[in-house]
Amino acid sequence: MNIIFCSTLLVSFLTNIVWPRTIRAMDDQPDPYNWLFYTFECPQECFCPPSFPNALYCDNKALKEIPAIPARIWYLYLQNNLIETITEKTFVNATQLKWINLNNNKITTDGIEKGVFNNLKSLLYLFLEDNYLEEVPAPLPTSLEQLRLARNKISTIPEGVFNNLENLTMLDLHQNKLLDSTLSSNTFQGLSSLIQLNVAQNSLTKMPPILPANVMQLFLDSNSIQAIPEHYFDAMVKLVSLRLNNNKLTDGGLQIKVFNISSLLDLQLSYNELTIIPAISIHLEHLHLDNNRINSLSGTQMCPIPIPGDYAYERNLPQLRYLRLDGNGIKPPVPLDLMLCFRLLQALVI
Numbered sequence: 001m002n003i004i005f006c007s008t009l010l011v012s013f014l015t016n017i018v019w020p021r022t023i024r025a026m027d028d029q030p031d032p033y034n035w036l037f038y039t040f041e042c043p044q045e046c047f048c049p050p051s052f053p054n055a056l057y058c059d060n061k062a063l064k065e066i067p068a069i070p071a072r073i074w075y076l077y078l079q080n081n082l083i084e085t086i087t088e089k090t091f092v093n094a095t096q097l098k099w100i101n102l103n104n105n106k107i108t109t110d111g112i113e114k115g116v117f118n119n120l121k122s123l124l125y126l127f128l129e130d131n132y133l134e135e136v137p138a139p140l141p142t143s144l145e146q147l148r149l150a151r152n153k154i155s156t157i158p159e160g161v162f163n164n165l166e167n168l169t170m171l172d173l174h175q176n177k178l179l180d181s182t183l184s185s186n187t188f189q190g191l192s193s194l195i196q197l198n199v200a201q202n203s204l205t206k207m208p209p210i211l212p213a214n215v216m217q218l219f220l221d222s223n224s225i226q227a228i229p230e231h232y233f234d235a236m237v238k239l240v241s242l243r244l245n246n247n248k249l250t251d252g253g254l255q256i257k258v259f260n261i262s263s264l265l266d267l268q269l270s271y272n273e274l275t276i277i278p279a280i281s282i283h284l285e286h287l288h289l290d291n292n293r294i295n296s297l298s299g300t301q302m303c304p305i306p307i308p309g310d311y312a313y314e315r316n317l318p319q320l321r322y323l324r325l326d327g328n329g330i331k332p333p334v335p336l337d338l339m340l341c342f343r344l345l346q347a348l349v350i
């Protein structure tokens with residue numbers, strides 16, 4: 001009984017998070033008598049579910065070209081095909097599109113005709129992961145909320161392409177070929193709603209010049225970043241999760257206080273070259289410092305406040321729950337002052 005109860009909860013949780021628009025779409029279209037009309041207008045390569053007339057499923061069909069998309073379509077699934085090009089006529093009638101999933105195809109930058117996405121004034125999600133793009137497609141509709149471009153070969157971001165995307169909340173560029181020179185100080189300017197930026201697995205040696213102030217999740221893992229400028233995170237007052245695993249950070253490349261960010265809950269610095277534990281805020285809950293070069297551990301030094309005396313009377317205890325320090329050559333036992341500082345610690349890996 002318990003298990004069934006839990007999974008129902010989980011499903012409704014996921015449904016609310018991931019599919020809110022889909023559900024609304026079905027509510028908005030109580031039009032069963034149009035079944036024949038909708039079926040008639042279905043490209044023969046694709047599947048048009050009668051109960052969901054705004055969706056068009058053309059995924060996993062070995063398609064080399066995109067069929068003509070009927071005007072009624074909001075949700076377009078074209079993932080896992082062999083599509084190489086997107087031409088101007090592709091979306092000419094489909095101006096109501098909200099979602100386009102073109103993940104895992106063979107689309108190149110030259111294969112995208114200039115301005116194909118420009119007329120899609122309602123487009124919210126554009127997924128082009130696992131293609132052969134060398135540039136971020138431009139121009140993009142200003143309505144976009146999610147742009148997923150992971151696992152392409154992107155090394156160029158056209159000037160100003162993100163500047164008017166005021167509603168973009170998620171930009172995923174991980175596993176591409178971004179260089180320091182790809183990013184200029186106004187590349188991400190204008191992304192005033194951006195919550196998640198993922199530029200992991202690229203070829204950056206520096207932090208991006210300027211990031212939008214509202215970012216909450218910043219993923220920079222597996223680059224070759226050596227240093228972080230002083231005050232880099234000062235304007236990012238909503239930053240919750242910062243991942244810099246697998247870089248080349250050294251003590252000399254950063255100020256010890258640079259990660260003392262009071263909004264931060266999750267800080268990941270595994271596989272770097274640090275010998276000193278950076279200062280953390282009292283609010284931090286997860287800290288990954290495994291596989292660095294730290295060989296001594298002092299709770300007194302690491303504690304963000306003077307070591308709390310009487311637990312019962314201490315209101316602002318350090319919130320750290322999870323601490324990884326393995327792969328550093330730190331020898332047990334765990335110092336007593338560490339345990340006295342981090343009273344809420346649930347897991348410590350040495």
Ligand SMILES: *[C@@H]1O[C@H](CO)[C@@H](O)[C@H](O)[C@H]1NC(C)=O
Pocket residue numbers: 068069070089090092093
């Ligand atoms: C667009 O709609 C017009 C009018 O219904 C139709 O003649 C034309 O073939 C459509 N074009 C595409 C590419 O679907």
Ligand SMILES: *[C@@H]1O[C@H](CO)[C@@H](O)[C@H](O)[C@H]1NC(C)=O
Pocket residue numbers: 142143144166167
């Ligand atoms: C951004 O979202 C708001 C609220 O949903 C909407 O009113 C506005 O038109 C959107 N902006 C663009 C450029 O689409």
Ligand SMILES: *[C@@H]1O[C@H](CO)[C@@H](O)[C@H](O)[C@H]1NC(C)=O
Pocket residue numbers: 257260262279280281
């Ligand atoms: C970290 O920041 C807090 C609050 O902003 C401050 O009180 C504290 O002294 C800082 N810690 C270090 C080591 O700078």
